[in-house]
Amino acid sequence: MAQAQILSRNQQIVLDIIEKAKGPLKAYSILFxxxxxxINAPQQIYRALDKLxxxxxxxxxxxxxxxxxxxxxxxxxxxxxxxxxxxxxxMVDEISxxxxxxxxxxxxxKKGMKFKRFNLEFFGLCKKCK
Amino acid sequence: MAQAQILSRNQQIVLDIIEKAKGPLKAYSILFxxxxxxINAPQQIYRALDKLxxxxxxxxxxxxxxxxxxxxxxxxxxxxxxxxxxxxxxMVDEISxxxxxxxxxxxxxKKGMKFKRFNLEFFGLCKKCK
DNA sequence: ATAATAAATGTTATATTATAACACTGTGTT
DNA sequence: AACACAGTGTTATAATATAACATTTATTAT
Ligand SMILES: [Zn+2]
Ligand SMILES: [Zn+2]
Ligand SMILES: [Zn+2]
Ligand SMILES: [Zn+2]
Numbered sequence: 001m002a003q004a005q006i007l008s009r010n011q012q013i014v015l016d017i018i019e020k021a022k023g024p025l026k027a028y029s030i031l032f033x034x035x036x037x038x039i040n041a042p043q044q045i046y047r048a049l050d051k052l053x054x055x056x057x058x059x060x061x062x063x064x065x066x067x068x069x070x071x072x073x074x075x076x077x078x079x080x081x082x083x084x085x086x087x088x089x090x091m092v093d094e095i096s097x098x099x100x101x102x103x104x105x106x107x108x109x110k111k112g113m114k115f116k117r118f119n120l121e122f123f124g125l126c127k128k129c130k
Numbered sequence: 131m132a133q134a135q136i137l138s139r140n141q142q143i144v145l146d147i148i149e150k151a152k153g154p155l156k157a158y159s160i161l162f163x164x165x166x167x168x169i170n171a172p173q174q175i176y177r178a179l180d181k182l183x184x185x186x187x188x189x190x191x192x193x194x195x196x197x198x199x200x201x202x203x204x205x206x207x208x209x210x211x212x213x214x215x216x217x218x219x220x221m222v223d224e225i226s227x228x229x230x231x232x233x234x235x236x237x238x239x240k241k242g243m244k245f246k247r248f249n250l251e252f253f254g255l256c257k258k259c260k
Numbered sequence: 261a262t263a264a265t266a267a268a269t270g271t272t273a274t275a276t277t278a279t280a281a282c283a284c285t286g287t288g289t290t
Numbered sequence: 291a292a293c294a295c296a297g298t299g300t301t302a303t304a305a306t307a308t309a310a311c312a313t314t315t316a317t318t319a320t
Binding site: 261262263264265266267268269270271272273274275276277278279280281282283284285286287288289290 | 297300308316320
C-alpha cells in the first residue's frame with residue numbers, strides 16, 4: 001500500500017491554491033497569490049510544482065503552461081493523462097476513461113519505441129460556450 | 131483540390147530551416163540560424179511559425195516549445211496530431227496511424243463537449259537510446 | 261544523542277519563450 | 291487613385307522558467 005504523501009509547507013500551499021481554483025493556474029499567478037504567505041520567488045513555486053507533478057497531485061497543461069489539480073485518483077502518477085480544453089472559456093477537464101487510457105497505454109509505435117507515458121489534449125467548445 | 135499554398139519570403143526561410151533539421155527546433159534557435167538572411171527579431175520568426183502552423187506545414191511540440199515539419203501528408207491541418215518523443219535524445223517522430231487518428235477523432239467527452247482537434251504526445255526511449 | 265545525509269527553503273540573478281505596438285511596404289481590387 | 295489586406299521591420303516589454311549558492315529542516319544511520 002502506498003503511503004500517503006506528506007507534503008512540505010510550500011508544496012501544501014501551492015497545492016491548496018491549485019485545488020481551490022476553478023480552472024488551470026499559471027505559475028506566476030500562483031506566485032502573486034501566495035506572496036502574503038511569505039513565498040517571494042518563482043523558484044519556490046516551480047520547485048513545488050515539480051514535486052507535485054512527480055507525485056501526481058497536479059498536471060501541467062502543456063498547451064497553456066498552466067497547472068490543474070488531479071481529479072482522477074486512478075491516473076497513475078501522470079503516466080497517462082488526457083484533458084479536454086475549451087478554446088473559448090479556457091476550462092480544462094481531466095478525462096478519466098479507462099478504455100481510452102488502456103488503448104493508448106498499449107499503443108506501440110512501429111519504430112521499436114516502447115512508451116512510458118503519454119499526454120493527450122483535446123480542444124473544442126464546452127457545453128456552456130457552444 | 132486544395133491550391134498549393136504560396137509562402138511569403140520569411141515563411142519559406144523558416145520552413146526550409148525546420149524541414150532541413152533532424153529534430154525539433156526552438157524559435158530562438160531558428161532566429162539565430164537566419165540572421166544572415168536578414169531576419170533580426172523574434173516577431174518575424176513567431177509570425178512565420180504561426181502561419182506555418184495554420185497551414186499545417188509544421189507542428190508545435192507543446193512539451194518542448196519546439197517545432198517540427200509535418201511529415202504526414204494526411205494530417206489534416208493540425209486537427210489531429212500525435213508524436214513520439216524520446217526522453218533521452220530529444221528525437222521527435224510524427225505518428226501517422228489511421229486507426230489511432232480515427233479512434234481519437236471520434237472520441238467524445240461525456241460532458242457534452244464536441245472536440246475539434248487533439249494533440250497527443252507519447253514519451254519513452256527510442257530504439258537508439260534504449 | 262550525534263553525526264551524516266537528503267530534502268526543502270530563501271534569495272538574487274539570469275535565461276528563455278512570446279507578444280504588444282506602431283510604422284511601413286508590396287499587391288491586388290474597385 | 292483610393293482602398294483593403296497580408297506581410298515586413300523594428301523597438302520594447304511581458305511572461306515563463308532555470309542557474310547558482312547559502313542556509314535550514316527533516317530523515318536516517320551509528
Ligand atoms: Zn490526474
Ligand atoms: Zn467554454
Ligand atoms: Zn503533420
Ligand atoms: Zn533517443
